[in-house]
Amino acid sequence: MERLVQILVDAVSVGSLYALTALGIGLIFGVMRLINFAHGELITIAAYTLLALFGLPLPVMLFGAAAVAILLALVTERVAFRPLRNADPTTLLISSFAVSFFLQKLLILVVGSRLKGLDFLPVLGRQIELAGIRLQLLQIVTILVSIVLLAALTWFLRATRLGLHMRAAAEDFRMARVLGVRANRVIAVAFALSGILAAAVSCLVVVQTGVVQPRMGLQLVIIAFVGTVIGGLGSLSGAAFGGFLVGAASILLQALLPPDLRAFREAFVFIAVALILLLRPQGLIPAAGLKERV
Amino acid sequence: MALESGGSGRVAEALRRAWPLIALCAIVIAIAFAASFAPAVVQRRTTQGLINLVAVVALYTFVGNSGILSFGNVAFMAVGAYVSALLTMKPGAKSIFLPDLPAIIAAAEWPTVAGTLAGGIVAALVALLVGWPLMRLTGVSASIATFAILVVAYVVFGNWTSVTGGQNSLMGLPAYVDLWTALAWAVAAMAIAFIYQETRSALLLRASREDETAAQAAGINVVAHRLIAFVISAFLSGIAGVLLGHFLGIVRVENFYLDLTFLIVAMLIIGGRGSLTGAVAGAVVIAMLTEALRQIEIGFQVGHATIAAPAGVGDVILALIMLLIILFRPAGIAGGREITWPFRR
Numbered sequence: 001m002e003r004l005v006q007i008l009v010d011a012v013s014v015g016s017l018y019a020l021t022a023l024g025i026g027l028i029f030g031v032m033r034l035i036n037f038a039h040g041e042l043i044t045i046a047a048y049t050l051l052a053l054f055g056l057p058l059p060v061m062l063f064g065a066a067a068v069a070i071l072l073a074l075v076t077e078r079v080a081f082r083p084l085r086n087a088d089p090t091t092l093l094i095s096s097f098a099v100s101f102f103l104q105k106l107l108i109l110v111v112g113s114r115l116k117g118l119d120f121l122p123v124l125g126r127q128i129e130l131a132g133i134r135l136q137l138l139q140i141v142t143i144l145v146s147i148v149l150l151a152a153l154t155w156f157l158r159a160t161r162l163g164l165h166m167r168a169a170a171e172d173f174r175m176a177r178v179l180g181v182r183a184n185r186v187i188a189v190a191f192a193l194s195g196i197l198a199a200a201v202s203c204l205v206v207v208q209t210g211v212v213q214p215r216m217g218l219q220l221v222i223i224a225f226v227g228t229v230i231g232g233l234g235s236l237s238g239a240a241f242g243g244f245l246v247g248a249a250s251i252l253l254q255a256l257l258p259p260d261l262r263a264f265r266e267a268f269v270f271i272a273v274a275l276i277l278l279l280r281p282q283g284l285i286p287a288a289g290l291k292e293r294v
Numbered sequence: 295m296a297l298e299s300g301g302s303g304r305v306a307e308a309l310r311r312a313w314p315l316i317a318l319c320a321i322v323i324a325i326a327f328a329a330s331f332a333p334a335v336v337q338r339r340t341t342q343g344l345i346n347l348v349a350v351v352a353l354y355t356f357v358g359n360s361g362i363l364s365f366g367n368v369a370f371m372a373v374g375a376y377v378s379a380l381l382t383m384k385p386g387a388k389s390i391f392l393p394d395l396p397a398i399i400a401a402a403e404w405p406t407v408a409g410t411l412a413g414g415i416v417a418a419l420v421a422l423l424v425g426w427p428l429m430r431l432t433g434v435s436a437s438i439a440t441f442a443i444l445v446v447a448y449v450v451f452g453n454w455t456s457v458t459g460g461q462n463s464l465m466g467l468p469a470y471v472d473l474w475t476a477l478a479w480a481v482a483a484m485a486i487a488f489i490y491q492e493t494r495s496a497l498l499l500r501a502s503r504e505d506e507t508a509a510q511a512a513g514i515n516v517v518a519h520r521l522i523a524f525v526i527s528a529f530l531s532g533i534a535g536v537l538l539g540h541f542l543g544i545v546r547v548e549n550f551y552l553d554l555t556f557l558i559v560a561m562l563i564i565g566g567r568g569s570l571t572g573a574v575a576g577a578v579v580i581a582m583l584t585e586a587l588r589q590i591e592i593g594f595q596v597g598h599a600t601i602a603a604p605a606g607v608g609d610v611i612l613a614l615i616m617l618l619i620i621l622f623r624p625a626g627i628a629g630g631r632e633i634t635w636p637f638r639r
Contacts, residue, residue, distance in 0.1 A: 101613040105609040218552070226438065
């Protein structure tokens with residue numbers, strides 16, 4: 001019983017981590033039809049910011065990581081994505097691929113490709129006892145942070161004027177512009193939000209793994225991409241749900257598969273994804289109006 | 295003009311139609327011949343360049359005709375490399391590195407050409423199997439799905455220890471790939487890619503690339519034609535992987551992952567993903583640029599001091615060029631066009 005709850009809590013916490021990552025990707029896809037590979041580098045560079053600021057008070061580290069991720073998100077938007085706003089999605093995809101590898105290789109050039117240990121918030125590694133069941137504090141914190149961020153994002157999108165504009169832009173960008181939505185502002189806000197999400201994911205991942213390395217973001221983002229695709233590209237709830245599903249599934253497989261098959265868990269997850277796509281090519285929660293009718 | 299009448303007119307027409315292929319082959323063969331007079335180091339770099347050329351042409355066969363960017367072709371290269379390695383390695387070497395192989399594979403010692411073709415064919419079969427669900431996706435969803443193929447292949451090959459050696463390298467492959475083997479396959483790959491893109495299936499696929507909805511409305515079975523291109527592309531990628539494995543004499547799963555994907559994709563984008571000329575141009579230009587950057591990283595002797603760029607600066611520059619190309623010349627160097635017949639009609 002205790003083991004089962006532990007596995008479920010682990011699955012939910014890793015699932016919410018991927019949900020946050022997928023949400024950051026989904027936000028950008030919603031307003032720009034851009035699959036942002038560089039989201040991974042936002043996560044990576046936020047982690048290196050934590051490393052650089054290590055030793056300073058916690059709020060400074062968190063604020064610094066978020067600020068750097070937001071700034072980097074805005075700069076990549078301005079330099080690499082704004083000029084291509086009217087280009088087809090594949091061109092945008094290539095651009096973000098190039099940005100991602102540029103940042104990654106630059107980071108390797110500057111700090112080297114070896115992983116570095118970072119003992120960030122070791123207090124979260126403690127076990128706590130909740131209703132007689134021992135759980136890791138970090139998992140509870142991850143779940144809570146995800147719920148808070150999801151709630152805040154939902155509030156922002158539902159209750160504020162800018163959120164309304166963003167939803168309108170995601171629905172039909174051109175129509176929204178005609179009705180007076182400011183394209184540059186909406187897109188900039190979406191990138192800033194994705195930066196905040198990336199920084200949050202980054203902090204949680206660093207606490208969990210205790211290391212930073214130049215590839216860490218890309219590894220997360222590849223899995224989250226798959227989540228956004230099975231959730232239904234263009235739908236935010238779909239992205240969060242798909243990301244959650246992929247993350248949770250990999251943990252459940254890790255726990256349930258026989259030991260000699262555990263190493264293959266990503267392969268099993270992705271095969272399941274392919275089967276889902278066979279039945280629902282538009283994803284589990286398809287976005288309205290994304291596919292043209294024949 | 296005399297050419298317009300009778301048989302010679304048809305010959306001229308066929309020549310004109312095949313001109314892009316002839317011209318590209320002539321350029322590549324000329325480069326290889328020039329390299330054959332150069333020192334051994336240059337020959338090896340040129341061989342490596344030709345193998346990359348096969349990989350880029352393979353990627354182009356799918357990307358150029360379907361318009362969908364694929365990140366998964368390096369997975370098919372890995373399939374080809376492992377298949378050929380297992381079929382052509384000496385049974386003695388296999389029994390050391392992979393004691394748990396099935397008996398048939400453990401005893402196999404195929405000729406190299408058979409191993410190469412087997413690598414390509416198995417890669418094509420895998421593509422047929424995974425492409426069947428994934429080719430139903432459109433646009434960027436399909437691209438992400440191909441990335442998933444890459445990750446799955448990496449995970450499987452990295453952990454299937456009894457067959458691939460897992461994280462250990464598979465060593466002792468017959469290192470038979472020299473300049474001429476690579477050249478022969480480069481020419482063959484270009485010919486296959488060119489002949490395919492002249493077929494009806496490829497033209498229908500190109501129509502769907504321009505406007506998928508319109509193509510479907512016109513009755514084109516987009517999924518089927520996409521799958522055909524994917525399978526041919528995977529076959530050629532498999533061959534490229536075989537060549538790389540038998541060139542290095544070693545297969546490491548790390549060599550068939552993100553860095554190679556980045557290099558091959560960057561070559562195709564920079565050259566131009568819309569034409570075979572673009573694919574070849576990308577492979578050739580980037581090979582030469584990489585060579586120049588390597589010299590800069592090694593450093594120059596200036597007086598008594600050596601001025602060298604830090605290692606890794608080449609990758610940064612390559613990514614930067616890719617970014618600049620996509621921003622300012624999205625159709626790449628070739629601009630989506632083939633080399634045209636240089637004489638007046």
